[in-house]
Amino acid sequence: MSTLGIIGCGFVADLYARALAVMPGLRVAAVYDRDAARLRTFCEHWSLPAVDSLDALLAALPADGIVLNLTNPDAHFEINRACLIAGRHVYSEKPLAMRMEQARSLHALAAERGLMLSSAPCSVLGEAAQTLGHALRHGIAGTPRLIYAELDDGFVPQAAYARWRSESGAPWPAEDEFHVGCTLEHAGYYLGWLIAWFGSVRRVVAASAEVIPDKPGSNGTPDFSTATLFFENGPVTRLTCSIAAPHDHRIRIVGDNGVLSCDAAWDNAAKVRFARRLTLRRRLMEHPFPRRIRLPRPTHPHVKRWGAAAMNFLLGPQEMLDALSERRPCRLSNDFALHMTEVTLAIQNAGEAGAQDMTTRCAPMEPMPWAQ
Template identity: 30%
Template sequence: MGDPHGIGIVGTGYICGAYLEVLATSPEVRIAAVADLDVARAEAVAAGLPGTRALPVGGLLADPEVRTVLNLTIPSAHAEIALAAIANGKQVYGEKPLAAELGPAREIVDRAATAGLLVGCAPDTVLGTGTQTARQAIDAGLIGRPLAASAVMVTAGHERWHPNPDFYYVAGGGPLLDMGPYYLSALVQLLGPVRAVVGAAGRLRSERVIGSGPRAGERIPVEVDTHVSGVLEHASGVLSTLTTSFDGVRTTAQPIEVHGEAGTIAVPDPNRFDGDVRVFEAGATDWRALPPSAGYAGAGRGIGLLDLVAATADRPPRAGGDLALHVLDAMTGLLRSAAEGRRIELSTTVERPAPVPLSQN
């Protein structure tokens, strides 16, 4: 089996704990080092992980025990850390989006390819039994030829629960770049790549109020659009409609529905790994639930990194950089379409990742 694969984590904030629930107990990897601009926070995380060192960011990126860097920094720092890791000969798996802008994201993928290094990126939730079971059913022809789909994410905004939500409302944030990767990654898994987009966007509030933590009551500025809608033209001809919003309280819409000639599949929240997949077939009188038939069962955040570590030349990472780049291309295309008032053809495409057989994490 060999030694566990050495992981170095840059960024030990809110999301780090979710990753550690999976990675700290996996025999395939070892958390060799952690780093954070808040040194005390990094030291506290390292203290809870036997054999893990708290290092400066530069030291972690150069450390020979670190083979893959898990990049959990804020979106505006994603590209800087990823490119530095690649320059140090490290593979990279990062939080979404791959970068705040398309140009640096493309540079990450290109430089990694030149160096012969792998790149992966969240979300890996779409590798769980929810999205994968829906994909298996669609591929098996359960609803016939897919014709259209819808994806809806509506929330009042992350400042309600996040103690430091500033980055959600500056460049690289907003509902589309923050939550859109879940929905777009799922739609590509289900229906294949996107060739063009049309979008509309807006913001009706110039500031938000932090609702929890030591900064509760503090007002923060809003510098990005907080409601984005659009139409995705898939290469297959399927049309998907997408809504992502920080401006609603709640919605009755299904997170994702795929409509085919012979039925409709309701796909669970792609921000979760599992959930009920339901189908309403032509001629039926009600929805019926499908048992899990594909995906990593019992998975948590970090399964995409483990999938990357296990990748081979014949089976690339399922949450790979090429998929993340294509998803970012679609999202920035929607924002550009909204700003320019025109249809935008994407500059990237991607192969659907290999499906995940039903397996226990």
């Protein structure tokens, strides 16, 4: 039985807790939140053991356990650092830290202590991302030439977010979400896929802006960003994030032979399709009835849809625990977490500044065994 400790019982924590039902090999040793009432409500709802301090949680974890840092983003650096100093492997909700110098210091500390430091999101380990990766490796669309990735969530400030509650009753943290911004919160969902397939981004050419002012807690935080990513060994990619444009979570990979696509970044079981290119009566077009691409074998445990997401949030922690027990490198490596953080921060902080060369590097990710 593999062991987890959970720090933070807010909105996102329920998405991790509900995945426990399909991951029977995982055990939660302890849960802590500085808000005692929220801690009690969460633990009673999920029948999990509560402790009254961070020190107590760290003491409850064995050396091969994993800390899940699900706190508010402004606390990520402090909590991640404390856990690493205590000699614990850490899986952090995104972002790893709010500033790049903080992320670098965490990466250095983890290396010094011989610890794993992984960052959400883990949807890169899910069926949809792995199916697209399989299609790329097997040349189904031919050589990839251009990628468009969209993470637009609709005009969120006009949504009924004051009534959004998690399963155990935690409110959606609107002020935190608007203060941190949709790029830091969401870009990783496709950045993780792209870095896994192609490795390092060498240059980011981006712009970001606040297009909807006066949101609670926003303080000028960008609610729109667009970036052109230049990989060391991959196709040019355009990634857009917003909480203004109509909902669109598509990714389209344009190859010599046609287009691979997926419509739902937040659904592990989202359909992956290929539309071959053809000429009909002198008109060049993609086939109007794309075929679905499927993997040849069973994949991973799936979680039923709740709200906007149908993702197994424990695929990342499980990968870390498997890497520990099998004494192999973790797919969600320390370098992966640091590089994704640098790219994300470059997009978030771009403003009207233009290009930025990346200083970190990350190798492409080994596919899951069922997606070879």
